[in-house]
Amino acid sequence: MKKYDFIIAGGGMAGLSLAYYLLQSPLRDRRILILDREQKNRNDRTWCFWEREQQKTESTDSSALLHPFESILFRTWNAISFHGTTYAGELDMRGYQYKMLRGIDFYGFIDTELAKWPNVERKQATIQRIKDTPQGGFVIADDEPYIADYVFDSTFALKLDQPENHNLLQHFKGWVITTSMPCFDSKCAEIMDFRIGQGGDCRFIYVLPFNEKTALVEFTIFNSALLADEEYDVELQQYIDRFLPTGGYEICETEYGVIPMSDEPTQENPSEHIVRIGTAGGFTKASTGYTFHRTQRYLQEIVNNLATTGKPNRTIPWFKRRFKLYDSIFLNVLEQNRHPADDIFTRIYTENPRRVFKFLDEETHFFEEIQLFATMPFWPFLSAFFSVLRRKIAG
Numbered sequence: 001m002k003k004y005d006f007i008i009a010g011g012g013m014a015g016l017s018l019a020y021y022l023l024q025s026p027l028r029d030r031r032i033l034i035l036d037r038e039q040k041n042r043n044d045r046t047w048c049f050w051e052r053e054q055q056k057t058e059s060t061d062s063s064a065l066l067h068p069f070e071s072i073l074f075r076t077w078n079a080i081s082f083h084g085t086t087y088a089g090e091l092d093m094r095g096y097q098y099k100m101l102r103g104i105d106f107y108g109f110i111d112t113e114l115a116k117w118p119n120v121e122r123k124q125a126t127i128q129r130i131k132d133t134p135q136g137g138f139v140i141a142d143d144e145p146y147i148a149d150y151v152f153d154s155t156f157a158l159k160l161d162q163p164e165n166h167n168l169l170q171h172f173k174g175w176v177i178t179t180s181m182p183c184f185d186s187k188c189a190e191i192m193d194f195r196i197g198q199g200g201d202c203r204f205i206y207v208l209p210f211n212e213k214t215a216l217v218e219f220t221i222f223n224s225a226l227l228a229d230e231e232y233d234v235e236l237q238q239y240i241d242r243f244l245p246t247g248g249y250e251i252c253e254t255e256y257g258v259i260p261m262s263d264e265p266t267q268e269n270p271s272e273h274i275v276r277i278g279t280a281g282g283f284t285k286a287s288t289g290y291t292f293h294r295t296q297r298y299l300q301e302i303v304n305n306l307a308t309t310g311k312p313n314r315t316i317p318w319f320k321r322r323f324k325l326y327d328s329i330f331l332n333v334l335e336q337n338r339h340p341a342d343d344i345f346t347r348i349y350t351e352n353p354r355r356v357f358k359f360l361d362e363e364t365h366f367f368e369e370i371q372l373f374a375t376m377p378f379w380p381f382l383s384a385f386f387s388v389l390r391r392k393i394a395g
Helices: 013-023 103-114 229-243 292-309 318-335 341-350 355-360 366-373 378-394
Strands: 002-009 032-036 046-052 075-077 079-083 088-091 096-102 120-124 127-133 136-141 144-153 167-179 188-193 202-211 214-223 249-262 274-276
Touching: 002 013, 002 136, 013 032, 013 103, 013 292, 032 144, 046 103, 046 292, 075 188, 075 202, 079 341, 096 103, 127 144, 127 274, 167 229, 167 318, 202 229, 202 341, 214 229, 214 249, 229 249, 318 366, 318 378, 355 366
Parallel strands: 002 032, 002 144, 032 120, 079 188, 144 274
Antiparallel strands: 046 096, 075 096, 079 088, 127 136, 136 144, 167 214, 167 249, 188 202, 202 214
16 A cells, blocks of 8 residues: 555645645655546636735735736736626726636646656546545545545535535536627626526626637526526527627537535544545635635645644634624525525625625625625525524524
């Protein structure tokens, strides 16, 4: 049985990012094994996130940057637009940028970095078992046993079946289209367009332009049930035909994904030698589905702790845990249809310039949070607050 210092179970965004940060730390000489059942050689997904511009200039300390992938960003937009119930137009970003990173570019970047290190081993294999032992974290993949001081696991699947929790899904399908006529503003991304039937859910389109004739047009739903594949296609086709003067278009790429929006408690450290990362470790923000930005920040904390203390455990201050309560309240409002989602998002984005981005990144102070809450419909959110408390107590 082969022994490693670290085994990374799952070679997706979280696992590969962790490997990169380990190799940029004092732990760069440790033996690392990365296990994944798939080769990462295609553009299987994209990640979008916002980031403050001043993070690049306020400090000369490279650790002030939340991620090292600035050079491979596919697109960056300094302006975003929004189409809601009472407002249509650009939003005040107040120093934030909206950024897009393609999976294929990320995988290529990481492949190049990992190839420099002979102490890093990658194997394509199906992981069958992960467990803790007195000797370390134990993994079986394709019937082969491996052991390490720590196993970082991004493969653990959340159950999403406990009645005291809120378990919604963010599911989406997108087309990269090339149009006959120039119809996109390449400098401005449309992050939410609610001019489609809501069907009792939260449904919107976003349009991320690459140039005047090419854009990713994506249909997104927050609810608890997936659609048939053709239903996504119908919504995309109807939106493009109604709102985009394309003069005809060609579908160049298609992407589809499902992200859990759940407040199910996660165990980032379920045992002494196993650490869960990515969605498995609770890195996905329950109320939005955003994962990339948070994952980079949390992984840096894990590696810094591991390098300085020998333990990877992150310490979460008690007052930071209030954001989990906020997520649960918001999910309850959506789950119970307490107020139309399109109006909620209109209020959030149009009445809280910049504050909304700080809030969703969990960087606001309590007074700023009170200001944001004051823009929300009072009774639906108050009812959701008491519903969350009752469910947690009952559970």
